[in-house]
Amino acid sequence: MTAILDRSRFSTVVVYALDSAANSLTPAHALDTRDVLLALMRTDMSSEWDRIWLHFASEEAVRSAPVIDPQPEPTERWGPAPLSATCASALATAVRLAEAYGMEFVSVGMVTVGLVSDPASAAASALTGGDTGRHAALLEAVQDAIVGGGLDGLDEVLREPSRKSTPQGGADTFDEVVDALGGDTRLCNHDALALLSGALRTVDDEELKQRYDRMLLNADVVDAVRPMAAGLGGPSAADLVERAKDRFDTPRPDARQLIVAATHPPSQQMSRATWLLGFPPKAIAFEAADADARASRIGEEVTDKTTNLTVLMALLSLATTVFIVRYVVVTQNWWPDILIGAVLVYLAWTGHPIGNLLLVGALWFWADTAAVVAALAVTVVDQMLVRSELQNALYRTGIALTTTQWRRHVRLRRRSQAWIVTATILWRRQRRQAVAFR
Numbered sequence: 001m002t003a004i005l006d007r008s009r010f011s012t013v014v015v016y017a018l019d020s021a022a023n024s025l026t027p028a029h030a031l032d033t034r035d036v037l038l039a040l041m042r043t044d045m046s047s048e049w050d051r052i053w054l055h056f057a058s059e060e061a062v063r064s065a066p067v068i069d070p071q072p073e074p075t076e077r078w079g080p081a082p083l084s085a086t087c088a089s090a091l092a093t094a095v096r097l098a099e100a101y102g103m104e105f106v107s108v109g110m111v112t113v114g115l116v117s118d119p120a121s122a123a124a125s126a127l128t129g130g131d132t133g134r135h136a137a138l139l140e141a142v143q144d145a146i147v148g149g150g151l152d153g154l155d156e157v158l159r160e161p162s163r164k165s166t167p168q169g170g171a172d173t174f175d176e177v178v179d180a181l182g183g184d185t186r187l188c189n190h191d192a193l194a195l196l197s198g199a200l201r202t203v204d205d206e207e208l209k210q211r212y213d214r215m216l217l218n219a220d221v222v223d224a225v226r227p228m229a230a231g232l233g234g235p236s237a238a239d240l241v242e243r244a245k246d247r248f249d250t251p252r253p254d255a256r257q258l259i260v261a262a263t264h265p266p267s268q269q270m271s272r273a274t275w276l277l278g279f280p281p282k283a284i285a286f287e288a289a290d291a292d293a294r295a296s297r298i299g300e301e302v303t304d305k306t307t308n309l310t311v312l313m314a315l316l317s318l319a320t321t322v323f324i325v326r327y328v329v330v331t332q333n334w335w336p337d338i339l340i341g342a343v344l345v346y347l348a349w350t351g352h353p354i355g356n357l358l359l360v361g362a363l364w365f366w367a368d369t370a371a372v373v374a375a376l377a378v379t380v381v382d383q384m385l386v387r388s389e390l391q392n393a394l395y396r397t398g399i400a401l402t403t404t405q406w407r408r409h410v411r412l413r414r415r416s417q418a419w420i421v422t423a424t425i426l427w428r429r430q431r432r433q434a435v436a437f438r
Contacts, residue, residue: 009095011105017043022081030074030082033090033115033123038063044108048145055141056127056134065126070118077251086121090114093158100157109147116142117158173255176202178241187238192270193229195237196262196284197222203255208291214418215279215287216425225273228436234267247398248292256295259288264399276436278428282399286409289397309385313351316378320348320359323371340366348378352407356382 007015021039025031041049041059053059071089074082083091094114098106116124119135128134143150151157180198181190200219203209212218235243244253244261253261263270264285274281328334328341340362347359356379363372386403393409394400401409411417 009098009106010111011107013044013108014040014106014111017108018078022078025081030072030084031078031087032069032072032084033087033118033121034062034065034067034069034126036087036090037112037115037123037126040108040112044146047108047148051145052127052141056138057129062123062126065122065129067122067125067130069122070120086118087115090117090121090123093117097151097154097157101151107147109142112142112146113139113151113154173199173202173204174252174258177255177258181237187241188236190237192234192237192240192262192267193222193226193273195240195258196270197226199255199258199262203259203288205256205291205295207294208256208287211287211412212284214412214422215283216422216429217277217279217284221277222273225276225433228276229269229272232267232269232272234269254292256288256292260285260292260399264289276429276432278425278432280405282401282405283408286393286397286399286401286405287412289399290393290409293396309381309388313378313381313385316374316381317348320371320374320378321345323374324348324363324367327367327371348375351382351385353379353382353403 010018017039018036020043021031021035025035038059041062049059057065069084069086071085073085075085076083076088076091091111091114094106094111097110097113101110103110115121116127116135116138118124119128119132124135124138128138139154140150143154177195177198178184178187180201181187181194197219200212200217200222203212240261241253241258244257245251247261248257250257263274263281266274266281266285270281274284324341324344328337331337344359344362344366347355347362350356356375360372360375360379363375386406390401390403390406393406408421411421
């Protein structure tokens with residue numbers, strides 16, 4: 001299953017319909033647009049399919065129509081089931097439509113529009129009886145009955161140049177990486193660092209590239225430390241590509257996925273090289289896995305607890321701020337209490353465990369009981385929030401982080417704090433490489 005057909009991008013009803021069509025597929029037959037259309041008609045109970053049957057063709061007529069997709073050869077897969085090129089293109093169109101109209105998931109309506117967007121497709125031909133003059137009317141009827149309303153600018157969106165729709169920042173970079181290493185037949189001659197270097201050169205996820213820039217990580221620095229770790233063992237690039245295919249259930253892992261496979265779990269060679277670069281291999285792997293999960297929208301359903309804790313944390317920090325300000329106003333000891341209060345307010349909003357402990361200790365000796373209780377609550381909720389975030393991170397990426405590693409990841413996301421990580425990495429890199437060259 002390639003990235004275009006990531007199950008998480010489609011609504012539950014669409015996934016069920018596609019699974020149903022795939023399970024009922026006969027051998028030596030690729031799933032085509034008519035098969036998917038019929039599966040949607042059987043599965044979707046909320047749309048007004050009877051209007052389509054009344055004005056175009058009944059479900060039975062669609063099933064028995066002598067039609068075939070114009071490109072019947074399989075090019076993609078849904079699970080174990082091959083998809084005709086026309087059907088794969090239709091699903092890609094559906095994904096593109098959902099993105100264009102701001103939908104979180106690809107709905108039944110968008111898939112139906114995609115299936116009949118080509119007047120020559122098996123789905124459209126079965127409904128119009130091969131009369132292309134009725135195609136515009138079919139698109140209008142599908143919008144009214146299945147989508148639930150007209151789609152402004154649909155013709156313009158459909159006229160956009162056809163392209164393989166992939167998760168954001170996830171263009172098909174597999175061939176670029178493999179070609180850079182000399183092709184499939186030469187992968188066995190390269191190591192994990194070569195694969196990592198090639199993937200870093202081709203990764204096109206802008207947010208991931210930004211985080212790696214803040215880690216001072218790029219293909220050139222990886223190539224520079226390769227000779228220092230050349231004598232250590234590890235799997236070949238060919239083995240790691242197979243690992244990526246298995247881990248991400250795709251025959252064509254992209255650059256993000258290849259980075260994860262190359263660095264997690266790390267070989268001795270990779271561990272040595274990344275030690276010289278100033279960070280653990282898990283840091284590289286997690287950022288790539290997080291980018292892949294973000295593009296595929298994996299893990300959104302487990303963030304409710306984290307969201308609630310984040311809101312509670314903000315409210316408690318606000319309450320602590322109010323108690324500090326109230327104490328300064330009541331005591332009217334304006335100097336140096338205003339300076340002390342400003343520092344403590346800053347600590348109340350940092351969300352760092354050491355800052356929280358300093359806040360509690362300072363308020364214990366300086367302010368009243370209410371402020372101390374609020375600060376204690378901030379400390380407790382902050383720990384609960386971090387644990388929830390770690391659980392979400394593990395679910396999203398399959399990579400377990402320590403609290404320290406998670407906080408480093410959070411700093412990398414924030415421009416105002418990323419310099420701390422960058423400076424630490426630079427300091428470690430200079431010291432470690434100086435030792436290695438002695």
